[in-house]
Amino acid sequence: MSLHKRTIGDPSPRTATGAAQGGTAPDEPQDPAARRHAGRVLALSSLGAFVVFLDTTIVNVAFETIGSSFHTTIGHLSWVLNIYSLVFAAALIPAGRLADRYGRKRVFLIGMTGFGLMSALCGLAPSATVLIIARGLQGAFAALTIPTSLALILPEFPPSRRPAAIGTWGTMAAAAAAVGPTLGALLIEYASWRWIFLVNVPICALVLIVGLRLLRETREQGARGIPDPLGAVLIAVIPAALSLGIVEGPSWGWTSPRVIAAFVVAVVLLPAFVWRTRTAVRPVMDLALFNVPQFRLVNAASLVFGLAFFAVLLSNFIFLQTEWHYSVLIAALACLPNPILTTITARPATRMVHTYGHKVVFLAGAVLFAVAQGALALALSTHAHVAALWLPVMAVTGISLGLNLPTLSVASTKPLAPAQFAVGSAINQSFRQLGAVLGVSLFAAIVGTPGAGTALTAFHNAYWLFGALGLLSGLIICLPQLRRTTTPTQTA
Structure with missing residues (x-):
């Protein structure tokens, strides 16, 4: 994660997380035992990432329920989402640097432990203020988990298999973000909104117990100080x-x-x-990475698409509950095609990136996303049109997310040297989370708590805006990559 004095794009495969630290030598074939161990590490680290990214969206569906429980407004509750995303985004890169110095396994397990404890505190919160504070602390521990989960995976795979491992990790993140609202709705319907946080506790405990025995400790040689x-x-x-x-x-x-x-x-x-x-x-952030043209454009697209994606997820559930007066469970079922098709599409999308390039795949997803939101902006009314409008739009949106979210994860690291994969991914996730903050904030500003006669118009305006921003993200990623001549880069 720490770049030290390495040149951006240095194609040398020998990294600080390579064979010298217990990983697989870059050009050596893996024996069956090593491959099995690498698969287990990938599964465990991806599970840790899954539970963290799940909490970026699982709260969306609980807005109405939490608001009623604590008698507070959408504007106030938006900070339940925003404080998590803000702290998460701000702490991601410093957390990676701390892991460089003190050990990736140690920091990862500390993150999972703290995340589980803060999840329990969120679930037991007696007031909205306590919930917001606990969510902020939860975001801090989440930040310890994400860059270290990827850094623990990379040394287990030879360079030729690392892009596929990163794609699997990104697919889990995409699936978690998409499935969050549906899972949250089911928990609220059959248990309580508090279980959308408490469900994390046993998962974190499992990762901690298995990780203590399975994971190998690695750290960056020569890492000093703190960010x-x-x-x-x-x-x-x-x-x-x-x-x-x-x-x-x-x-x-x-x-x-x-x-x-x-x-x-x-x-x-x-x-x-x-x-x-x-x-x-x-x-806290090495700006030299942004000398890589593809890295610049992918992160700009991540910010804009993250804004649109998180805002639309929140908008869908609040619309169904406030305008069509659906229960939480029925709203979850109405949105079910979204996470199903996101999960189905995500893995093939990573293979398509290697075949057709990230621009083609992401632009296709961005166009589908914009078309879906445009359809809602044009045709949504106070009368439910589920089969003819809503379900097809959810399906198209799910396909678009399955194309775009893992593509961003793969494309953000592809132009970088292996030693820069973890920090590149951390920066990319930071931009996506900052987009989430802005998206939720814009939604709260556009929709807020409108009157009975203006609510539908407010939702139409929101879908127009977020569809346009989704399309803009696709155009950004396709901008000409004008190379800077001051820093050599590796050709993606």
Whole structure:
């Protein structure tokens, strides 16, 4: 994860997580026992990633239920989602650097332990405020899990098999994000909204018990110190200020001094973060990675598509519950084609990336996503049209997510040297989570708590906007990759 003085795109396969640390030598064939062990590590690490990404969306369906339980507003509850995504995104890259120094296995297991404990606290929270605080802590431990889960996988596979392993890991992440709302709805219907958090506890316990015996410890030779604390604070405060302005703008007034101040803080601190990152001894993010054209464009697309994707997932369930007056369970069943087709499509999508290239696959997914949301914006009414409209749209949306989410995971690491896979993936996940924060904030600003006569129009506007942003993400990833001449890169 730590780049030290390695050149971006250095094609040398010998990495700090290679054979010297107990992994498979880059060009040596794996014996059957090593292949079986690698498969088990991939399964366990992917399960850890699955439970973490599950919590990025499983709460969506519980908005109405939690709001009724705590007698609070959608704007306030949006922070149950946003605080998790904000802390998660801000801590991902520092967490990877900490793992470089103190050991990937150790940090991964600490992350899973803390994530399980904070999940239990969320499930037992007596108030919305306690729930929001617990969600923030849950996001911090989630950040310890994601980069380390990938870093533990990579040394177990020879270079020729690493892209497939990353694709499997990305498929699990995509499936988790897509299945979250449906699983949450089932838990709410047959148990309680608290079980959308408590369900994590036994999974984390299983990963911890098996991981203690199965996983091998690796660390970066020569890693020293901790990532720049000021940079870590800035990377969290900037999107937090932006989200505050977007969420509270409708209620405080867009010309309110508090809203203007929130936007000003975000704008002013962005160049400050870039300056700090360029000058810090141990920067929280290595900006040299963005000299790789494909890496730049993929992360920009991840931010925009993450915004649209997370906002649409939230919008679907709230629309079904508020406009068609569906129960949580019926809403989950109405959205079921989405996670099913996401899961079915995700694995073939990773193979299609290697055959046709990430641009073709992602653009196809982005177009399908935009068409699906455009159909909802044009045809949704207060009368339920399930078979003719809703179910086909959910199916098309599921296919689009299955194409796009794993493609982003694979494409973000493909142009990088093996030693940079973990940090590249961590940055990509950070951009996706920041997109989630902005998407939920925009949804809260557009829909909020409209009156009976304006709710449908608000949802139409939301679907138009998020469909357009989904299409924009596909256009971004297809922009010409103008190479910078200052830093050599590896040809993707």
